[in-house]
Every structure is written in C-alpha cells, then in structure tokens.
Amino acid sequence: MNSVANTIQAVPLNHYILLSALIFSIGVMGVLLRRNAIIIFMSVELMLNSVNLLLTAFSVYRGDAAGQVFVFFIMALAAAEVAVGLAIIVMIYRNTNSIDINVLNRLKW
Amino acid sequence: MSTFYFIAFLSIFFSILVISAKNPVHSILYLILTFFTFTIHYILMNAQFLAVVNFIVYMGAILVLFLYTLMLINLNKESEPVKPFMVKLAAVFGAGILAVALVSSLKVLTHTSDPVVLKNPNLGLVKNLGKVLFNEFLLPFEVSSVLLLSAMVGAVLLATKEKEPKPTI
Numbered sequence: 181m182n183s184v185a186n187t188i189q190a191v192p193l194n195h196y197i198l199l200s201a202l203i204f205s206i207g208v209m210g211v212l213l214r215r216n217a218i219i220i221f222m223s224v225e226l227m228l229n230s231v232n233l234l235l236t237a238f239s240v241y242r243g244d245a246a247g248q249v250f251v252f253f254i255m256a257l258a259a260a261e262v263a264v265g266l267a268i269i270v271m272i273y274r275n276t277n278s279i280d281i282n283v284l285n286r287l288k289w
Numbered sequence: 290m291s292t293f294y295f296i297a298f299l300s301i302f303f304s305i306l307v308i309s310a311k312n313p314v315h316s317i318l319y320l321i322l323t324f325f326t327f328t329i330h331y332i333l334m335n336a337q338f339l340a341v342v343n344f345i346v347y348m349g350a351i352l353v354l355f356l357y358t359l360m361l362i363n364l365n366k367e368s369e370p371v372k373p374f375m376v377k378l379a380a381v382f383g384a385g386i387l388a389v390a391l392v393s394s395l396k397v398l399t400h401t402s403d404p405v406v407l408k409n410p411n412l413g414l415v416k417n418l419g420k421v422l423f424n425e426f427l428l429p430f431e432v433s434s435v436l437l438l439s440a441m442v443g444a445v446l447l448a449t450k451e452k453e454p455k456p457t458i
Contacts, residue, residue, distance in 0.1 A: 209384030210308030260440030
C-alpha cells in the first residue's frame with residue numbers, strides 16, 4: 181500500500197486542477213456540440229466525474245475525509261439524475277420518434 | 290509519477306472520443322473507458338472506497354442504464370442531423386474560452402503547486418469513511434435515500450405507458 185501512496189507524492193495539485201478543468205471543458209463542449217440527447221447526458225456525466233476527481237484530490241491534499249463523503253453523495257445524485265433523465269428521454273422518444281433536442285422547441289414561447 | 294500523467298492523458302483522450310464518436314454505442318463504450326481511468330486515478334490516490342463505488346455505480350449501473358435506453362430507442366445513423374458549421378465553431382470556441390479561463394485562473398494560485406501528499410494513508414478506506422459518513426453526515430445520508438426513492442418512483446412513473454390517453458384540454 182505504501183508503494184501506491186508513494187506513487188502519487190510527486191504530482192503537484194495544480195496538475196489535478198488542470199486535468200479536471202480540461203475534462204470539464206470537454207464535457208461543456210459535448211453539451212454544446214451534439215444534438216443527441218443521450219450524448220448530452222453523457223457529457224453531463226463527464227462533468228460530474230471531473231468534479232468528483234478534483235474533490236478527491238483536494239480531500240487527499242488536505243487530509244480531510246469530508247471531501248470523499250461528498251463525492252459519494254454526488255454519485256448518489258448522479259444515479260438519481262440519470263434514472264429520471266433517461267426516463268424522460270424514453271418518453272420524449274415515444275412522443276416525437278426522435279431524440280434530437282431541436283425537436284423540443286415547443287417549450288419555447 | 291509518470292503513471293499519473295499517462296492515465297491523465299488517457300482520460301482526456303477517451304473523453305474527447307466520447308463527444309466526437311458518431312455512433313452513440315461507441316460513445317458509451319468510450320465513456321466506460323473514461324470512467325475506468327477515473328477509477329485508476331482514485332486507486333492512485335488510495336481512495337479505495339471511491340474506486341470501488343465508481344467501478345460499481347458508474348461503470349456497472351449507470352452505463353448499463355444508458356445502454357438499455359439506447360436499446361429501447363431505435364437508433365439509426367441519420368437520426369442525428371449535423372449542426373451548421375458556424376454553430377459547431379461557436380460551441381468549440383465557447384468551450385475553449387471556458388478552458389482558457391479556468392486554466393488562467395489557476396495561474397494566479399501559485400501557492401497550491403506543492404505536491405499531493407497522502408498524510409493519512411488510511412484516509413480513503415471504508416472504515417474511516419464510514420465513521421465520517423455515519424457521524425457527521427448522517428442526515429444527508431438519510432436524505433439521499435429519500436432522493437433515490439423519489440427518483441425511482443419518478444422514473445417508473447415517467448417510463449410506463451399510459452393505458453388510455455387522457456382527454457386533453
């Protein structure tokens with residue numbers, strides 16, 4: 181176990197923040213770029229995961245276990261969100277025969 | 290140390306593939322690979338509980354849910370029409386600006402560049418996290434159970450077909 185713990189010791193915290201920022205931006209780009217509702221959902225999952233990774237890194241850095249507990253709560257929240265969201269997508273597909281989000285402009289004023 | 294950079298490169302590579310793959314099934318498979326690299330990150334930080342939970346919940350439950358939804362939805366290639374080029378350019382530009390803003394705001398924080406040292410080796414173990422979870426965070430834990438229950442009820446309610454169409458007003 182010490183060998184695993186020693187592996188991480190040389191990585192600066194900045195690089196974790198950099199990695200999480202890049203993956204979060206990739207998730208934002210996916211939301212803006214695609215029109216398939218499922219892929220947009222997957223991009224949201226990507227963003228949630230980058231935040232989880234950063235919370236864990238800060239938790240290890242500060243030696244505080246509360247960050248990892250928060251990651252656990254975020255995972256429970258993501259599971260609930262995905263269940264409801266995918267049910268909504270299935271219902272939309274049943275009504276409009278498409279999962280293109282541009283079809284959903286009926287909510288527009 | 291070089292393990293981290295290799296895995297970080299793989300994370301970014303696969304997450305780019307997730308949003309750029311044409312076929313949604315390929316996209317989901319790349320997302321599984323991305324989550325696997327996140328699990329390796331957790332193991333490297335010795336957060337064993339989170340590694341196992343990430344493996345089971347994300348790669349096991351959530352992505353199977355995605356795959357089942359894709360299976361329910363009849364996907365054909367031309368179901369996703371391409372956006373116009375200017376909109377794509379604007380999307381890439383906006384996300385790039387967000388990335389630049391996040392990275393450049395990182396440059397201000399010079400004092401956070403000291404390495405991530407695992408002060409307490411059993412920080413992320415189940416025993417330690419369980420003590421914190423059931424002492425300080427007992428109320429949020431119970432509330433999250435209510436959240437999951439309501440999500441389950443909502444999903445079942447949304448996804449079931451209505452027997453007869455209700456009269457619309």
